Amino acid sequence: MKTLVQDHDLEKAIPFLVARAGARMGNAFSKALKPYGLSLSEWRVCASLQHTPNQTLSELSVHASADISALSRIVDRLAAADLVQREKCGSDGRAVRIALTPLGLDLTQEIIPLAQHYEAVALSDFSVAEVKTLRALLLRLYANATPLA
Numbered sequence: 422m423k424t425l426v427q428d429h430d431l432e433k434a435i436p437f438l439v440a441r442a443g444a445r446m447g448n449a450f451s452k453a454l455k456p457y458g459l460s461l462s463e464w465r466v467c468a469s470l471q472h473t474p475n476q477t478l479s480e481l482s483v484h485a486s487a488d489i490s491a492l493s494r495i496v497d498r499l500a501a502a503d504l505v506q507r508e509k510c511g512s513d514g515r516a517v518r519i520a521l522t523p524l525g526l527d528l529t530q531e532i533i534p535l536a537q538h539y540e541a542v543a544l545s546d547f548s549v550a551e552v553k554t555l556r557a558l559l560l561r562l563y564a565n566a567t568p569l570a
Contacts, residue, residue, distance in 0.1 A: 439562070442543075450539050457532055458502070462487055462495050467504065467521060467529040468536065475508070475518040504528060 431437050451461045459467070462485070469484040470476060478496070482489050496519055499505040504525030510516040521529060544552050 435562070439559075446539065446543055450536065453535055453539065454532070457528060459528075459532075460495075462491070463499055463504075464532065464536075466492070466495055466499060466519075467525060468533075470505065470519060470521045471526065471529045471533075475520045477510075477516055477518055481519060499525065 447461050450464075454461060454464055465485040465487070466481060469481060473480075473484065476484065478489050478492055481487075481496075482492050485492065485495075487495065496505060496507070500507065503522055505519050506522050507517045507519055510518055544555075547555065
Protein backbone atom coordinates (compact mmCIF):
# COMPACT_ATOMS: atom_id res chain seq x y z
CA MET A 422 0.00 0.00 0.00
CA LYS A 423 1.29 3.44 -0.95
CA THR A 424 1.73 6.14 1.67
CA LEU A 425 0.05 9.41 0.81
CA VAL A 426 2.57 12.25 0.91
CA GLN A 427 1.11 15.65 1.64
CA ASP A 428 2.65 18.64 -0.03
CA HIS A 429 3.20 21.84 1.93
CA ASP A 430 4.63 24.74 -0.05
CA LEU A 431 6.27 26.85 2.65
CA GLU A 432 6.72 29.69 0.17
CA LYS A 433 2.93 30.08 0.01
CA ALA A 434 2.14 29.56 3.71
CA ILE A 435 0.69 32.72 5.27
CA PRO A 436 2.58 32.41 8.59
CA PHE A 437 5.85 32.07 6.67
CA LEU A 438 5.07 35.00 4.37
CA VAL A 439 4.11 37.27 7.28
CA ALA A 440 7.19 36.26 9.28
CA ARG A 441 9.49 36.66 6.27
CA ALA A 442 8.19 40.16 5.48
CA GLY A 443 8.39 41.14 9.14
CA ALA A 444 11.91 39.79 9.47
CA ARG A 445 13.15 41.67 6.40
CA MET A 446 11.63 44.93 7.58
CA GLY A 447 12.70 44.39 11.19
CA ASN A 448 16.29 43.51 10.29
CA ALA A 449 16.63 46.58 8.09
CA PHE A 450 15.14 48.89 10.72
CA SER A 451 17.32 47.32 13.43
CA LYS A 452 20.39 48.44 11.51
CA ALA A 453 18.98 51.96 11.26
CA LEU A 454 18.41 52.02 15.04
CA LYS A 455 22.04 51.19 15.93
CA PRO A 456 23.25 54.82 15.86
CA TYR A 457 20.52 55.63 18.40
CA GLY A 458 21.67 52.86 20.73
CA LEU A 459 18.35 51.02 20.59
CA SER A 460 17.40 47.50 19.62
CA LEU A 461 14.19 46.81 17.71
CA SER A 462 12.54 45.51 20.90
CA GLU A 463 13.57 48.63 22.81
CA TRP A 464 12.24 50.81 20.00
CA ARG A 465 8.89 49.02 20.13
CA VAL A 466 8.63 49.73 23.86
CA CYS A 467 9.48 53.41 23.35
CA ALA A 468 7.09 53.76 20.41
CA SER A 469 4.30 52.06 22.36
CA LEU A 470 4.86 54.32 25.39
CA GLN A 471 4.92 57.39 23.16
CA HIS A 472 1.55 56.43 21.71
CA THR A 473 0.03 55.20 25.00
CA PRO A 474 1.89 56.55 28.05
CA ASN A 475 1.87 55.03 31.53
CA GLN A 476 1.33 51.37 30.70
CA THR A 477 1.73 48.44 33.04
CA LEU A 478 4.07 45.63 32.00
CA SER A 479 1.03 43.50 31.09
CA GLU A 480 -0.38 46.21 28.83
CA LEU A 481 3.01 46.90 27.31
CA SER A 482 3.64 43.22 26.59
CA VAL A 483 0.60 43.17 24.31
CA HIS A 484 1.42 46.43 22.54
CA ALA A 485 5.16 45.79 22.17
CA SER A 486 4.77 42.08 21.33
CA ALA A 487 7.14 40.83 24.02
CA ASP A 488 6.65 38.36 26.84
CA ILE A 489 6.72 39.86 30.33
CA SER A 490 10.07 38.39 31.40
CA ALA A 491 11.86 39.70 28.28
CA LEU A 492 9.97 42.97 28.54
CA SER A 493 11.08 43.44 32.14
CA ARG A 494 14.73 43.19 31.04
CA ILE A 495 14.09 45.61 28.16
CA VAL A 496 12.51 48.11 30.57
CA ASP A 497 15.49 47.67 32.93
CA ARG A 498 17.89 48.57 30.09
CA LEU A 499 15.78 51.56 29.04
CA ALA A 500 15.53 52.76 32.65
CA ALA A 501 19.31 52.46 33.08
CA ALA A 502 19.67 54.68 29.99
CA ASP A 503 17.18 57.17 31.52
CA LEU A 504 14.73 56.63 28.65
CA VAL A 505 11.86 55.25 30.76
CA GLN A 506 10.79 55.49 34.37
CA ARG A 507 8.65 53.32 36.60
CA GLU A 508 5.96 54.77 38.84
CA LYS A 509 3.85 52.92 41.39
CA CYS A 510 0.10 53.00 40.77
CA GLY A 511 -1.84 54.90 43.39
CA SER A 512 -4.59 52.29 43.78
CA ASP A 513 -2.38 49.19 43.79
CA GLY A 514 0.99 49.51 45.49
CA ARG A 515 2.32 46.44 43.68
CA ALA A 516 1.41 47.61 40.19
CA VAL A 517 3.91 49.73 38.32
CA ARG A 518 3.31 51.96 35.33
CA ILE A 519 6.04 52.72 32.82
CA ALA A 520 6.45 56.01 31.00
CA LEU A 521 9.02 57.67 28.79
CA THR A 522 11.29 60.21 30.45
CA PRO A 523 11.77 63.56 28.69
CA LEU A 524 14.99 62.12 27.20
CA GLY A 525 13.12 59.00 26.06
CA LEU A 526 10.35 61.07 24.51
CA ASP A 527 12.86 63.26 22.65
CA LEU A 528 14.69 60.20 21.29
CA THR A 529 11.44 58.53 20.26
CA GLN A 530 10.24 61.70 18.51
CA GLU A 531 13.56 61.85 16.67
CA ILE A 532 13.21 58.25 15.43
CA ILE A 533 9.52 58.37 14.42
CA PRO A 534 10.21 59.94 10.98
CA LEU A 535 12.77 57.20 10.29
CA ALA A 536 10.22 54.51 11.23
CA GLN A 537 7.65 56.17 9.00
CA HIS A 538 10.17 56.25 6.13
CA TYR A 539 10.88 52.52 6.45
CA GLU A 540 7.15 51.77 6.42
CA ALA A 541 6.64 54.07 3.42
CA VAL A 542 9.40 52.30 1.46
CA ALA A 543 7.90 48.88 2.21
CA LEU A 544 4.46 50.10 1.10
CA SER A 545 5.70 52.21 -1.82
CA ASP A 546 3.81 50.40 -4.57
CA PHE A 547 0.61 49.87 -2.58
CA SER A 548 -2.39 52.12 -3.11
CA VAL A 549 -3.99 53.89 -0.14
CA ALA A 550 -6.87 51.42 -0.33
CA GLU A 551 -4.49 48.45 -0.39
CA VAL A 552 -2.65 49.76 2.69
CA LYS A 553 -5.95 50.17 4.51
CA THR A 554 -6.98 46.63 3.51
CA LEU A 555 -3.60 45.18 4.47
CA ARG A 556 -3.78 46.77 7.93
CA ALA A 557 -7.32 45.46 8.43
CA LEU A 558 -6.37 41.96 7.28
CA LEU A 559 -3.29 41.81 9.50
CA LEU A 560 -5.31 42.95 12.52
CA ARG A 561 -7.90 40.29 11.73
CA LEU A 562 -5.20 37.65 11.26
CA TYR A 563 -3.72 38.57 14.65
CA ALA A 564 -7.14 38.37 16.32
CA ASN A 565 -7.94 35.06 14.67
CA ALA A 566 -4.66 33.62 15.96
CA THR A 567 -5.64 34.29 19.60
CA PRO A 568 -6.75 30.68 20.25
CA LEU A 569 -3.34 29.48 19.02
CA ALA A 570 -1.53 31.46 21.73
